[in-house]
Amino acid sequence: MSGSDRRGKGHWADVAVASHRALRHFDDFIHPLLKQAGLGNMAVSNVIFLLSLDKGPKRVVDLIRDENIAGSNVSYAIASLVDCELAVRESDPKDKRVRVVTLTERGQNLAASIRRATSGDAGQIGAALKGVTHFENHCSTGMRRLAHAG
Structure with missing residues (x-):
């Protein structure tokens, strides 16, 4: 896995493959923590969503934009977290x-x-x-280029 050809x-496709593999390893790594919390069937995508919320309350529209997730997927993730009593959904006071x-x-x-278990250098x-980020x-x-070319 050199990431380059002859x-x-x-x-960049090699980065995507490695990222996907790393995410599967992350899922395996955190599974005991989820199981201990009674959440052994929780999807890793919902765990990632949970971690995106641990810095404080977020507006749903900001989650869609910041996490680059389709609105319907955000709705499903929120519903899953609410059903597991991990999050609440409320009206913005403002x-x-x-x-x-x-x-x-x-x-x-x-x-x-999860953050304690995954801390490192x-x-x-x-x-x-x-x-x-790169x-x-x-x-x-690339997406913007393709959109303008089409």
Whole structure:
């Protein structure tokens, strides 16, 4: 898995494959924590969604934008977290038309448990996040190019 061909040209597709594999390993890694919390069947996508909420309440519209997730998928993820008593959905006090999602104490505890179990060297984590950001930017730029070309 060099990430490049004979001409020294790299392929972002290799990053996608490695990212998907890493996510499966992450799922395996956190499964005992989920099982201990009585959530052994929770999808890793919902765990990722839970972790995106552990910094404080978020408006649903912001989740859709920030996490680059389709609105219907956000609705399903929120419903799953609410059903598991990990989050609550309420009206935004500033604008009653807008919904806000907040982790419950149970959700906060689970998120904290996952973060503790996955803590590591800040330099390595920073480098990994930088690489993921490069990949995201490449994909976003490519999508814009394709949209303008079509």
